Amino acid sequence: MLVFLRRRIISGALPLLAVVLGVFFLARLTGDPANLYLPLSATPEMRAEFAARNGFDQPVAVQFLDYLSQIVRLDFGESLRTAQPAAQAVLQAFPATLQLAGATMAIAVTAAVVVGSLAAYRPNSLADRFAGLLSSASASVPDFWFAIMGVLVFAVTLNWLPTSGTDGMGAWVLPIATLLIRPFGVLVQVVRGSMVSALSAPYTRVARSKGADEKRVIFVHALRNAAAPALTVAGDLAVGLVNGAVVVETIFGWPGIGKLMIDSILQRDFAVLQAAVLLTAVTIFALNILIDACYALLDARVRQGVAT
Amino acid sequence: MNALRESIHRTRPTDPAAMEVDGLSVDIRTPEGVAHAVRDVSFTVRSGRTLALLGESGCGKSMTALAIAGLLDPVADVVGGRIRLNGADLLALGASERRRLAGPELAIVFQDALTALNPVFTVGAQLGEPFRIHEGLSRRAARDRAVELMERVGIPEARSRAGAYPHQFSGGMRQRLLIAMAVALRPSVLLADEPTTALDVTVQAQIMELLRDLRTERDMALVLITHDLAVAAEHADDVAVMYAGAIVETGPIGEVFAAPRHPYTRGLLSSVPGGGRPGEPLRFIPGSPPDLRAVPSGCAFRSRCHLARERCASHRPELSGDERGRTVACHYWKEATDA
Structure with missing residues (x-):
């Protein structure tokens, strides 16, 4: 297991470097910060002074090497806008995103396992068809539309929930509901598919022949076998959520990393943007290792490198 | 020894039946219409004896076994008949009562032991499961019983191998594990559905010998479902020949094979x-x-x-x-x- 993890960590370092490189150069294509931070009437001297103060007067390659040597020392620079350390800005915003993503995934996975398993238990039954309808609708509703309709109905018209912010439990309902619909719909379909084949596998029949009741057959014998495909997709969806639920955070004014990234792009706040993307990339990298570790725990054949 | 055993069994056909199947019929609903997969099948098995249910593939012999074990797919229904198992009328029982009999009274061994064993659980956990379900044993106690079973069916180093997974065993060993799991709770009737089809000939003989020893030692009635005439001839006491979902001939196997009537x-x-x-x-x-x-x-x-x-x-x-x-x-x- 440790060898397995070490191999994964080493092989993941290179993509991280590529991310750093990409973000650094792409960010600089968004425009010159001086246009934003200095008055229109700024003199060339003022512009030169601004560039020198922030290191923008160096060739880009030199800037990049400086940046690299900084992040190795875990120094991510300072925000142009607030002069606050970029790392601090990012770490302040990150928990809000993680909480939202964590709550959403927990609900989506639990609900999808239950609905998908029940649908798979009797293929083509009424329950299966209903689950199919629900999941396709849920997987195909555009989230921005759902979010705006949610605000219109529950916040503006009915006045049950706040339109934005993070105060109180009510503030969580609409963001989570919006983030939930697509992962839920996709996961139901994946769980159903892999449960249909697990429930028709010979070992399921053998479990019944031992006197196992249906609950045990479905949720112990079949589900453990059906977990791998669902885990893959759930991991992918979780990555999407961590990656900044940009739309949802913007619509609901949720102070997370997605909103921070959008703001820092708009304000040419390179240091913050770079730190945010780097943190997201590291998180996704860690998440992928976690998912691989879960596979290995679920199935000894993965752990031992046996072809399945 | 074998001859002695033969003669003992030969003198016991009047023993009370362990299981009586009477007029069993199974229909399968298919998109192209209803298939009458099992038609009015009747037979009797007695403790300590082996009945071969013989027929080519598709003749309904496996479907008969699944119907008896209550493991038919949802598209298949028992549409008639009675199954008496030590006095209980199986088809009149509810699902939970049938589950209570699955293991202690009636067990089944399937053909392909690789897919019949669950790939993600250790064999120790799978062999211990009958004890956990029916006797409420703890995980640890069930595991000890599983190790005993593994030793009984001839798995070397049973204690350490109990923590291994099905893919780490050979085909013959997997079939032994499956048999051990089926006989765990000393059922009175054991259905063996083509238990050696997936194995090569030398392993086949060992598995059949194991089944016969277990049958004798535990006084089980064994229903051997097979298409293999040689396996039936060598290991069964009686035979029921199936064709197109129905039994066409029954009798002591030596007599039927020496002078077939149908x-x-x-x-x-x-x-x-x-x-x-x-x-x-x-x-x-x-x-x-x-x-x-x-x-x-x-x-x-x-x-x-x-x-x-x-x-x-x-x-x-x-x-x-x-x-x-x-x-x-x-x-x-x-x-x-x-x-």
Whole structure:
């Protein structure tokens, strides 16, 4: 297991470097910060002074090497806008995103396992068809539309929930509901598919022949076998959520990393943007290792490198 | 020793039956119509004896076993008959009562041990499961019982191997594990559905020997479902030959194989390679079994039968027998055996 993890960590370092490189150069294509931070009437001297103060007067390659040597020392620079350390800005915003993503995934996975398993238990039954309808609708509703309709109905018209912010439990309902619909719909379909084949596998029949009741057959014998495909997709969806639920955070004014990234792009706040993307990339990298570790725990054949 | 055992079993056909199947019928709903997969099947198995349910693939022998074990797919229904197991009427029981009997009274061994064992659980956990479900044992106690079972069926280093997964065992060892799991709670009836088909011949013999020893040691009634005439001849006491969902002939296996009465049984036995003279072409039964969605009237075998006459189309032959326990479902079998 440790060898397995070490191999994964080493092989993941290179993509991280590529991310750093990409973000650094792409960010600089968004425009010159001086246009934003200095008055229109700024003199060339003022512009030169601004560039020198922030290191923008160096060739880009030199800037990049400086940046690299900084992040190795875990120094991510300072925000142009607030002069606050970029790392601090990012770490302040990150928990809000993680909480939202964590709550959403927990609900989506639990609900999808239950609905998908029940649908798979009797293929083509009424329950299966209903689950199919629900999941396709849920997987195909555009989230921005759902979010705006949610605000219109529950916040503006009915006045049950706040339109934005993070105060109180009510503030969580609409963001989570919006983030939930697509992962839920996709996961139901994946769980159903892999449960249909697990429930028709010979070992399921053998479990019944031992006197196992249906609950045990479905949720112990079949589900453990059906977990791998669902885990893959759930991991992918979780990555999407961590990656900044940009739309949802913007619509609901949720102070997370997605909103921070959008703001820092708009304000040419390179240091913050770079730190945010780097943190997201590291998180996704860690998440992928976690998912691989879960596979290995679920199935000894993965752990031992046996072809399945 | 074998001869002695044979003679003991031969003297016991009047023992109370461990299981009586009476008029069992199973229909399968398919998109193209209802298939009558099992039609009016009756047989009796006794403790300590082996009945071979013999027939080619698709004849309904596995479906019969699944119906008895209550493991039919949702598209298949038992549409008639009774199954008495040590006095209990299986088909009259509810699902939870049947689950209580699954293991302690009735167990089944399947064909392909690789897919029949759950790939993601250790074999120790799977073999211990019957004890956890039916005797409420703890994980640890169940594991100890699993190790005992593994030792009994001849798995070397059972204690350490209990933590291994199915893919880490050979085909023969997996089949042993499956058998161990089935006999864990000392069932009175064991159904073995083609238990050696996936194995090579030497392993096949070991597995059959294990099944026979366990049957004798635990006084089980064994129903051996097979298409293999040699396996049946060597290991069964009695035989029931199935064709197109129905039993066409039953009796003590030595007598049936020495002097088959039903034209289908005769055809089956004469199609065994090596049965004729060297150089003679293989014999076979012309034609193929009928579509079970549209079983012809009268005798299902008549279109392939050289004895068939008008009566075979209008009257379905019933199994009728003599006093020595042989039965046959054919109007004209006497003519065939005289010829």
